[in-house]
Amino acid sequence: MAEEKDIIDEILEDADAKQAEEAADAAGKDSAAEDAEEEETVQAEEDAEDVPEKKGIFGRKKDKKDKKDEQIEDLTDRLKRSMAEFDNYRKRTEKEKTAMYEVGARSIIEKILPVVDNFERGLATVPEDEKANPFAEGMDKIYKQLMKTLEDLEVAPIEAVGKEFDPNLHNAVMHVEDEELGDNIIAEEFQKGYTYRGSVVRHSMVKVAN
Template sequence: MMAAKESRIAIPSPEEVALYGASAGAEPEGSPSESPAAASAEAPGAGARNESPGAAPPEAPPAEPTPPPEADPETLRTELKDWRDRCLRAQAEARNIARRLTEEKEAVVRYANAAFIKALLPVLDNFERTLDNLDERHQNDPVIHGVRLVYDLLKKTLADHRVEPIEALGKPFDPTQHEALMQVESKDQPPGTVVQELERGYKLHDRVLRAAKVVVAKEAGS
């Protein structure tokens, strides 16, 4: 009797189990994969142009300007003459303003020292009073000689700066240069004539610094 053949079951090893599991989970080649671009369906009507139902119609082209009417030649001549007169008056006014500004500037420079010179006039008066009241004994005094030299130097300095005395004695009374302090009857001088000078006046260039204080003659019995 023939012994029955013993059947054996092959048990796979752990390496074979791992290899089999890896090959079973792999995706077969060539299987189509769905792309996100293919999955997303294009919205119906996409890209269609939307037109606003209330859109304004295109503007009409601007109308051509109407040329001005031709002016009357006589009117044009009158307007031209008027504008010419205005220009001439404006030019004359500009010249007058420039001339006045020049004169004012020159006056400021010319009379810049007027206040200082006027303050020196009492000093000059005291020199004159001192020298006029000297008696004969002091005429040759060296001190008086020095005073006279200082007085002459002061007068020369003032003259160099265009300071001049105002002529008054024997001249007709001039209210712009003379100040009348009193009137006296005079037989030798006509009325209105300066017969005595009490204080000498001075002027700088043509401007009076100090008016001369004078006595004026009047008619006898008036």
């Protein structure tokens, strides 16, 4: 009986030792797992600190504009608009002034042209032997001065006789058959036409051949 009791006690001691060893191993594993988990947590926190903070849906939220900056932008925009409107007004005014000047100049030229016609008719009636007369010479000089003034104002006579008829420059009032002249050639000029800065002031009154 004593021997059996000793064997039983030895078996129980071995079982208790084995159980204690298993418990120690389990405790060690739990401790290692806790240490690993703690390290992962610390690393995650460090990684999170490295990531820049995002604000808003698409990244960092823009700083709100200062009221003074908004007022400056508004005033700058108004100034630019005002300057553009003024520039347009200036160009439009200059264009209108130029147009008014052109209309006024054409009106004056149209009134002067009959005077030029009368000068030319008067000088055409002076006989050759009287052209040396001081009066005739004075009238001729006045006529030349008048024509020089018109030339300076960019008024020019329209060429007619011997030129091809151009409805933009000439006004045909007669037609004649002439074998010596080609088709639509101006045979005679009844009234001289004039242009002002390239624009017709008065059409030439002409006779057209063929």
